[in-house]
Amino acid sequence: MSAPTWHSVDLKKQVDGDLAADIEKQGAYVxxxxxxxxxxxxxxxxxxxxxxxxxxxxxxxxxxxxxxxxKFRKIPRKVLHTRERKNKAPLRTGVYEELKKRGWVxxxxxxxxxxxxxxxxVLRAVDADCREMGMSQFGAxxxxxxxxxxSKTLGRCGYFSSFPQTVSMVTHLVEDFDTIEHFRQANAETxxxxxxxxxxxxxxxxxxxxxVCYHCYRGLENTNLKGGPNVVTTVGKCFRYESTNxxxxxxxxxxxxxxxxxxxxxxxVSSRREKGIELVKAQIEKFDLQAEIESANxxxxxxxxxxxxxxxxxxxxxxxxxxxxxxxxxGEARSLACGSFNLHDNFFGRxxxxxxxxxxxxxxxxxxxxxxxxxxxxxxQHGFEPSGWPExxxxxxxxx
Amino acid sequence: MTDPTIEEKVRAIIVRIAKIEAGFSADADIFRELGxxxxxxxxxxxxxxxxxxxxxxxxxxxxxxxxxxxxxxVASLQxxxx
Numbered sequence: 001m002s003a004p005t006w007h008s009v010d011l012k013k014q015v016d017g018d019l020a021a022d023i024e025k026q027g028a029y030v031x032x033x034x035x036x037x038x039x040x041x042x043x044x045x046x047x048x049x050x051x052x053x054x055x056x057x058x059x060x061x062x063x064x065x066x067x068x069x070x071k072f073r074k075i076p077r078k079v080l081h082t083r084e085r086k087n088k089a090p091l092r093t094g095v096y097e098e099l100k101k102r103g104w105v106x107x108x109x110x111x112x113x114x115x116x117x118x119x120x121x122v123l124r125a126v127d128a129d130c131r132e133m134g135m136s137q138f139g140a141x142x143x144x145x146x147x148x149x150x151s152k153t154l155g156r157c158g159y160f161s162s163f164p165q166t167v168s169m170v171t172h173l174v175e176d177f178d179t180i181e182h183f184r185q186a187n188a189e190t191x192x193x194x195x196x197x198x199x200x201x202x203x204x205x206x207x208x209x210x211x212v213c214y215h216c217y218r219g220l221e222n223t224n225l226k227g228g229p230n231v232v233t234t235v236g237k238c239f240r241y242e243s244t245n246x247x248x249x250x251x252x253x254x255x256x257x258x259x260x261x262x263x264x265x266x267x268x269v270s271s272r273r274e275k276g277i278e279l280v281k282a283q284i285e286k287f288d289l290q291a292e293i294e295s296a297n298x299x300x301x302x303x304x305x306x307x308x309x310x311x312x313x314x315x316x317x318x319x320x321x322x323x324x325x326x327x328x329x330x331g332e333a334r335s336l337a338c339g340s341f342n343l344h345d346n347f348f349g350r351x352x353x354x355x356x357x358x359x360x361x362x363x364x365x366x367x368x369x370x371x372x373x374x375x376x377x378x379x380x381q382h383g384f385e386p387s388g389w390p391e392x393x394x395x396x397x398x399x400x
Numbered sequence: 401m402t403d404p405t406i407e408e409k410v411r412a413i414i415v416r417i418a419k420i421e422a423g424f425s426a427d428a429d430i431f432r433e434l435g436x437x438x439x440x441x442x443x444x445x446x447x448x449x450x451x452x453x454x455x456x457x458x459x460x461x462x463x464x465x466x467x468x469x470x471x472x473x474v475a476s477l478q479x480x481x482x
Binding site: 071073075304306307308310311314315345346347350 | 431432435437438439440441442443445446458462
């Protein structure tokens with residue numbers, strides 16, 4: 001049996017570490033034949049499956065890299081805050097495997113996990129802290145949203161042009177007796193899903209929601225915020241298809257996000273985002289976590305990458321909370337974005353005709369936490385003995 | 401006095417990239433008031449650099465949010481290069 005093979009395309013200009021990392025990560029979506037992408041020595045190297053059409057895959061990689069790199073213009077990242085933890089014990093390794101061994105994480109599918117025991121307690125403790133922050137510090141109202149989001153809403157939010165690679169679309173069989181019967185018969189004797197005819201699927205009217213705040217903006221459509229800013233806190237399941245990048249608790253397909261959503265005038269929203277950054281600094285003190293808060297960009301795809309990354313970094317529109325998680329296989333230090341502080345200018349105000357108190361299109365922003373990643377970071381940094389955990393959260397996680 | 405041809409060229413670039421109607425105010429904030437998407441900023445910057453054969457810093461570009469300010473920026477950079 002033949003083995004996977006490595007191939008490469010030349011980079012037409014030099015790229016820095018951040019762009020190289022994004023090229024590697026998003027390379028997962030270039031072709032189903034690709035197993036891995038590495039940026040090394042002025043080249044993009046990629047490993048393909050045995051029997052792949054190398055010429056076709058190479059041409060795809062070349063077009064992809066060209067669109068990612070051609071217009072890219074570097075804006076230096078800003079580090080707003082760095083924190084070392086007080087706990088001096090070494091970082092735990094093999095955290096995900098240990099969580100599975102103890103039955104506190106159960107893999108139920110690709111990028112789909114169940115949490116139990118102290119792992120679930122961590123998620124709940126973090127979420128409770130964020131919810132309390134939203135309500136006591138921002139006067140947020142609570143709302144709960146559907147897991148589904150209309151495709152029309154996501155389209156109006158620009159999601160399909162920015163992040164098409166991560167969308168999880170929801171379809172169903174078309175309402176047609178013969179089609180449904182054909183499907184039923186094809187699946188009668190098997191436990192795997194058999195798709196006898198892809199035309200049996202209806203165009204997805206809905207998607208699985210990739211973030212919870214879009215629901216909030218849609219819910220405020222045609223609203224004038226006469227009483228001042230609208231602040232909501234909510235928690236929900238979010239879905240981002242991560243292809244071959246799906247890993248442990250780092251990168252789930254199905255994950256849980258807590259958000260505080262801000263809608264108002266530019267000043268009302270930006271001042272609250274700044275307040276959120278200060279409050280999260282205090283939060284990581286309480287959780288005693290090694291962390292950084294720095295400027296960041298979303299994983300825009302292909303041609304949207306350079307232009308939207310530039311706009312985001314230039315405008316300081318996104319900062320991320322990065323928590324240290326278990327070192328990589330070679331012992332390399334790793335951190336993950338476990339929270340973010342976002343501004344969207346007045347895009348959603350214009351899109352959904354939401355006016356702020358001053359009568360102008362509302363500005364929006366959000367503060368978000370990826371809760372499963374907090375679980376990974378907390379066990380990496382505090383270990384599996386209750387005594388290693390900070391007092392402020394020890395009882396809620398361990399009951400002691 | 402600023403060379404009027406710079407303004408004409410800047411306006412043509414904005415109309416082409418942002419697909420907006422010509423004839424807007426030179427003082428209007430092109431992102432906030434004219435509704436040009438922030439994602440168009442990089443294309444605008446690269447087009448200005450190419451059209452006028454100048455290098456524009458990100459900070460200077462960030463402060464130039466109207467036709468008037470962009471024309472002043474281009475003129476100053478051309479003057480510095482002369």
